[in-house]
Amino acid sequence: VNCNCDYGCPCQFNARPTDGTCRAVVAWRIDSGHFGDTRLDGLHAVNIYAWPGAIHEGNGSMQSIIDERASDAQRTALVAILQGEGADPGAVMLQIYRTMCTAAHEPLYEPIHLDIDIxxxxxxxxxxxxxxxxxxxxxNPVTGAPHRARVDLPFGKEFRLAEVASGRTRATGVIPLELANT
Structure with missing residues (x-):
């Protein structure tokens, strides 16, 4: 995840987004998993979001980008997952995000290159x-050494424990993003 807010994301602390808006790119690498009987092992998927205010205020837009290697059944499954279909209201963040978006642009099927080193x-x-x-x-602003930081939210909705990092993103599709050091 790379969003436009300052490190740690004020939303996690019931505060307003850093600049008043919420914009993000979220990528997934599915090492092993399924949706119903459809296996999703080895696929990637991305959602891009933009809200004019805080997420809970709604009126956002989103677009899903699905790994071009996915079969038709896998594409259908991934779109359903990324748009929170089949989940009880409020049960998963993807369902909440979709509910808070008035515009869901058509999914794209593209080559996705994703490398993660945990x-x-x-x-x-x-x-x-x-x-x-x-x-x-x-x-570290003085030494330049990596500075490890984590957020621990025992009752968090999006996560319980998360590493905080520095990201940069440039997206040029229907939801353009230009994020740096966020």
Whole structure:
């Protein structure tokens, strides 16, 4: 995830988004998983979001980008997952995000290159012609050394424990993003 807010995301602390809006790119690498009887192992998927205010105020827009390697059945399953279909209201964040979006643009089926190194806390996302994103550890402003930070929310809705990192994203599709050091 790379969003436009300051490190740690004020929304996690019931505060307003840093600049008053919420914009984000979220990428998934599915190592092993399924939706119903449809296996999704080895696929990637991305959602891009933009809200004019805080997420809970609604009126957002979203677009899903599905790994071009997905079969028709896998594409159908991934679109359903990414748009929160089949989940009880409020049960999963993807369902909440979709509910808070008045516009859901048609999904795209593109080559998605996603490299994640959990130990190093780095990631790189590339969807040629659409998205370029990178995440790395926050750097100490004096020494430049990696600065590890985590947020622990025992009753968190989006997560319970998360690493905080520094990201940059450029997206040029129907939901353009230009994020740096967020």
């Amino acid at each position: 130990a190093e806390r780095t990631a790189r996302l590339s969807i040629p012609g659409l998205v370029d994103s990178a995440v790395e550890p926050i750097r």
